[in-house]
Amino acid sequence: MLEAVSHDRQDAANESSDTAARQAYTVDQALASAGKRYRERSRAAASKARNGTALVIALLLSGFAWSFWRTQRARLLAEGSAAAHRQLAAENAKNALTDPLTGLANRRALLRDLEGVVAGDGDLTVLVLFDLDGFKLYNDTFGHPAGDALLARLGGRLDAATAGRGVAYRLGGDEFCLLAQVSDEADALTLASTAQVALTESGPGFAIGSSYGAALLPAEAASVTEALTLVDTRLYLQKGNGRVPASQQAADVLVTVLNERDSELGRHSHTVASLAGRVATAYELPSVEVKRIRLAAEVHDIGKAAIPDAILTKTEPLDDVERDFLRRHPLIAERVAMAAPALAPTAELLRGHQEHYDGTGYPDSLTADQIPMGARIIAACHAFDLLTHDHPGPGRSVGAALAHLRREAGTRFDPGVVERLAEVVGNQHGFVRLADPADLIDPTQPTR
Incomplete structure (x- = not known):
């Protein structure tokens, strides 16, 4: 019995031990499983952490690369745009100085280049102006497109x-x-002839040639306007087609104005121009200078268009106010000439034609060689004509007029000019008598 009890207790004890073992195992398994899950979750968490940092770095690198690309692209676009603007500006500057039909330099470029030539003391330069002969007929016959094509070929x-x-x-x-640098006048003529040949073309029903006018710079012109006027005048002298130079057209207009104001002023201007031209020729001055002096003489009184008739026609001596008013006319004439480019080369002669050889004249009180030669010639011819015609007082003989000029040679007039004038009018009128003292005019009064 006791053994049975003992066995029962042993069985109960074994059963409890097994239960405890199973419970311990279960706990161990649960701990092992929890540890495994913890390690797995730890590894996952670490992996996520590592992946997150890489993603951040990748995003930062991507952002930097995008920003760098955008910056570089903007820089390249800006550089390309600036280059395009520079190229466009250069093309516009070139186009502004280029004739679109022929591709040659244009008038604006010529004016720019001439400024440097006439202002400097550099190498001798020839300016040649060409005008085609027969082009108008060609244009009318074959049409404007054909005319443009011809101009392009000749250019x-x-x-x-x-x-x-x-x-x-x-x-x-x-x-x-x-416009070209030359060694001397002969070289200039050779070059001009070569260019003239280039501006020729002929064919069935047409023949194109050219005429030209040339000037050596800076020797023959002191300004751009003077240079262009000079070659224009020489061109149409050579062309001989009856076209009147712009300078002569302007002079004709001004003389007509004077003639309408007072017919005597018109007559006087023509007479003085004729005399001055002959005196300048007697000095053997260059033909272009003779023409300049003659042109200035023709319009030397244009300033009087602004002087009241009461002063111009007064027979009594002028008072101080009237005299000062009259003495403005050379300055007025100069301003008129400067306003008309074709007459601009005459301006200094118009301003100086009332100067006296001894410095007592007006408006600048110049003396002797300070007064331009053309102005000295005009002054003597102006006084001579006034002395020999009935304006404003009685006319005097040629001899009396010359005697008066000789008396004032060295004071009012250039002695050399007076003698050249005497030669010119002596050849024209024959023997001239000396003057009586009564023939002399009052030297205190400005000639009118």
Whole structure:
């Protein structure tokens, strides 16, 4: 019995031990499983952490790369735009100085280049102005497109013929120009002839040639306007087609104005111009200077258009106020000439024609050689004509007038000019007698 009890107790004890073992195992398994899950979650968490940092770095690198690309692209676009603007500006500047039909330099370029030539003391330079002969008939016969094509061909030939020597220009219409450095006058003529040959073309029903006028710079012109006026005048002297130069047209207009104001002023202007031209020729001055003096003499009284008749026609001596008013007329004449480019070369002669050889004249009190030669010639011819015609007082003989001029030679007038004038009028009128003292005019009064 006791054994049975003992066995029962043993069985109960074994059963409890098994239960405890199973419970311990279960706990161990649960702990092992929890540890495994913890380690797995730890590894996952670590992996996520590592992946997150890489993602952040990747995003930062991507953002930097995008920003760098955008910056570089903007820089390249800006540089390209600036280059395009520079190229466009350069093209615009070139186009502003280029004739679109021929590709030659244009009038604006010529004026710019001439400024440097006339203002400097550099190498001798020839300016040649060309005008085509027969172009109008060609244009009318074959049409404007054919005329434009002809101008383009001739422009190309002119450029090729003068390459390396100078610059060829098209000024508009059928006018071309050449500006080139030369060694002397003979070299200038050779170059001008070469260019003239280039501006020729002939074919069935047409023949195109050219005429030209040339000037050596800076020796023959002190300004751009004077240079262009000079070659224009020489061009149409050579052309001989009856076209009157712009300078003469302007002078004719002004003389007509004077003549309408007072017919005597018109007559006086023509007479003084004729005398001055002959005296200048007697000095053997260059033909262009003779023409300039004659032109100035023709309009020397234009300033009197602004002087009241009461002063111009007054027979009594002028008072101080009237005298000062009259003495404005050389300055007025100068302003009129400067307002008309074709007359601008005459301006200094118009201003100086009332100066006296001894410095007592007006408006600048110049003396002797300070007074331009042309102005000295005009002054003597002006006084001579007033002395020999009935304006404003009784006319005097040629001899009396010359005697008066000789008395004032060295004071009012250039002695050399007086003698050249005497030669000119002596040859025209024959023997001239000396004057009586009564023939002399009051030297204190300005000549009117």
